[in-house]
Amino acid sequence: MKTQFKRTPVLKDCPTHYCPGCGHGIAHRLLAEVIEELGIQDRTIGIAPVGCAVLAYNYLDVDMIEVAHGRAPAVATGMKRCNPDRIIFSYQGDGDLAAIGTAEIIHAAHRAEQLTVIFINNAVFGMTGGQMAPTTVLGQVTATTPEGRQSHGEGYPLQVSELLALLPGAIYVERCALSNVPRIRQAKAAMKHAFELQMQGAPGLSLVEILSPCPTYWRMSPSDAMQWIEDHMSKVFPLGRLKDMEKDER
Amino acid sequence: MCGNEALAEAAILAGCDAYFGYPITPQNEISAYLAHRMPAEGRVFIQSESELAAINMVFGAAATGKRAMTSSSSPGISLMQEGMSYLAGAELPAVVVNVMRGGPGLGNISPAQGDYFQATRGGGHGDYKTIVLGPASVQEMADCMLLAFDLADQYRITVEILADGLLGQMMEPLTLAPRPHRPLPAKDWALTGHAGGKQNIIRSLWLGEGALEEHNKKLQAKYRRIEENEVRCEEYRLDGAEVVVVAYGIVARIARAAVDQGRQEGIPVGLIRPITLWPFPSRQIGRAADTFPVVLTAEMSSGQMLEDVKLAVAGKAPVLFYGRMGGGIPSADELLGQIRELTLSKKQV
Numbered sequence: 348m349k350t351q352f353k354r355t356p357v358l359k360d361c362p363t364h365y366c367p368g369c370g371h372g373i374a375h376r377l378l379a380e381v382i383e384e385l386g387i388q389d390r391t392i393g394i395a396p397v398g399c400a401v402l403a404y405n406y407l408d409v410d411m412i413e414v415a416h417g418r419a420p421a422v423a424t425g426m427k428r429c430n431p432d433r434i435i436f437s438y439q440g441d442g443d444l445a446a447i448g449t450a451e452i453i454h455a456a457h458r459a460e461q462l463t464v465i466f467i468n469n470a471v472f473g474m475t476g477g478q479m480a481p482t483t484v485l486g487q488v489t490a491t492t493p494e495g496r497q498s499h500g501e502g503y504p505l506q507v508s509e510l511l512a513l514l515p516g517a518i519y520v521e522r523c524a525l526s527n528v529p530r531i532r533q534a535k536a537a538m539k540h541a542f543e544l545q546m547q548g549a550p551g552l553s554l555v556e557i558l559s560p561c562p563t564y565w566r567m568s569p570s571d572a573m574q575w576i577e578d579h580m581s582k583v584f585p586l587g588r589l590k591d592m593e594k595d596e597r
Numbered sequence: 598m599c600g601n602e603a604l605a606e607a608a609i610l611a612g613c614d615a616y617f618g619y620p621i622t623p624q625n626e627i628s629a630y631l632a633h634r635m636p637a638e639g640r641v642f643i644q645s646e647s648e649l650a651a652i653n654m655v656f657g658a659a660a661t662g663k664r665a666m667t668s669s670s671s672p673g674i675s676l677m678q679e680g681m682s683y684l685a686g687a688e689l690p691a692v693v694v695n696v697m698r699g700g701p702g703l704g705n706i707s708p709a710q711g712d713y714f715q716a717t718r719g720g721g722h723g724d725y726k727t728i729v730l731g732p733a734s735v736q737e738m739a740d741c742m743l744l745a746f747d748l749a750d751q752y753r754i755t756v757e758i759l760a761d762g763l764l765g766q767m768m769e770p771l772t773l774a775p776r777p778h779r780p781l782p783a784k785d786w787a788l789t790g791h792a793g794g795k796q797n798i799i800r801s802l803w804l805g806e807g808a809l810e811e812h813n814k815k816l817q818a819k820y821r822r823i824e825e826n827e828v829r830c831e832e833y834r835l836d837g838a839e840v841v842v843v844a845y846g847i848v849a850r851i852a853r854a855a856v857d858q859g860r861q862e863g864i865p866v867g868l869i870r871p872i873t874l875w876p877f878p879s880r881q882i883g884r885a886a887d888t889f890p891v892v893l894t895a896e897m898s899s900g901q902m903l904e905d906v907k908l909a910v911a912g913k914a915p916v917l918f919y920g921r922m923g924g925g926i927p928s929a930d931e932l933l934g935q936i937r938e939l940t941l942s943k944k945q946v
């Protein structure tokens with residue numbers, strides 16, 4: 348019988364610790380498939396964040412390091428500059444990248460580091476119990492915004508990708524979502540492009556933001572969480588390519 | 598060459614692959630020097646956006662098996678403590694240079710030794726140590742730098758060079774030569790991209806039941822090996838001494854002049870100078886306390902190394918202290934005055 352579909356060898360054959368309906372499993376799978384398809388498993392180094400994906404190295408079969416909260420782009424910089432022939436990616440959540448690590452991501456892009464960043468935005472701090480993240484949308488109830496996030500006092504949702512797209516050193520920025528199959532396929536295509544740019548030696552940072560469901564701390568069923576991305580989250584964080592220097596120049 | 602430049606050129610000789618740093622006085626000569634020397638050698642130099650980023654760039658470079666370093670001064674070193682704790686947990690070799698200045702807070706830019714506790718007790722969160730070297734001359738700024746990467750690679754540990762603004766800025770003649778080759782363990786743990794189909798993971802998170810305790814036991818066993826093998830100190834004019842001064846860094850340099858002057862005056866005084874501040878030369882100082890009646894600790898702090906000296910002496914002799922703070926530098930005359938008083942009061946007893 349012909350095999351139609353199988354687990355990519357870049358993804359280890361083990362159960363994950365993620366909650367039911369969490370988007371990390373899908374994102375890991377896409378990432379692993381991209382690494383396999385590009386044939387770069389033997390020259391890729393990954394960086395796991397502090398957050399729910401801290402144990403990503405248990406699932407992805409590439410050399411990996413776990414680093415301090417938010418510092419992945421600085422660690423990646425040290426790695427890439429010393430090893431320009433390696434493919435370096437960081438996998439970061441919204442707390443990691445958009446709160447504590449704001450300086451590191453902005454300056455890595457500002458220096459035009461040749462890195463690939465996978466930015467998982469699920470609008471909460473998942474691992475610590477569903478607190479407000481910079482990307483929490485207005486009105487969203489979290490552990491630390493019991494009345495729903497108010498712009499006055501708690502600020503507006505932070506659109507990091509738009510911010511980064513302004514920088515000349517960020518060469519490719521795209522926002523995707525995991526809320527249905529076409530979107531998942533687009534997320535994979537975006538990830539692949541972000542890696543290809545690094546492989547080609549394109550002169551800057553590539554970032555793919557992925558709107559990802561957190562049913563546990565959104566207090567929804569997994570299918571409602573997918574719908575919530577479509578109905579609410581993607582209104583605040585519009586999907587699409589924010590910047591692609593390669594294509595924009597043509 | 599000034600001390601900072603001597604250290605920087607020694608870093609080149611020591612095979613430093615990458616330097617990451619953020620500007621702060623009084624260590625800026627290091628980055629200014631390496632900004633042209635590193636690229637000229639085909640190596641990596643980055644001025645980072647903060648000390649947090651600098652230490653994490655070191656973390657990344659070190660994780661791939663490269664020799665990486667950073668340098669800063671007291672307030673910047675405080676910012677690096679998070680990264681240094683992670684380096685310790687992940688057992689990555691790295692070199693951190695602290696050209697100390699006055700504190701607390703922004704303090705001033707004068708030489709000080711107020712970061713001794715931070716350096717020798719670990720500094721960041723968790724139960725760990727870094728090897729701490731205390732140079733006392735421009736020559737030793739270079740020598741400590743040459744030694745630092747070998748120690749770091751041998752033990753997979755951070756080595757901190759604890760200098761001060763005076764050592765960094767002063768100029769002296771210097772002889773630079775690479776250290777004799779020391780056989781070092783292979784870096785088979787490094788992240789190079791799945792070499793040979795085997796996944797390497799570098800981490801400091803140990804969630805399994807008892808796993809972190811086992812990891813800590815392994816770290817502590819390593820620290821005991823370092824204490825056994827890597828203590829370095831200088832003993833100066835201890836023959837017949839009745840007062841022994843214990844001082845490190847630039848204060849030891851000043852104390853040496855005070856000892857020479859004292860000896861000329863017929864005062865029996867000698868000097869013990871720790872070169873490794875961790876591991877501390879407790880045995881050497883304890884042995885001295887068996888023989889010498891009085892120990893005088895001199896520091897540019899309110900008395901931090903003093904605690905280690907007292908632990909080493911263990912009540913076998915009185916331990917007195919003379920310190921200056923906030924950028925104050927003791928003169929040889931000041932120290933000699935203290936030594937004279939001690940010998941006088943001893944005669945009165």
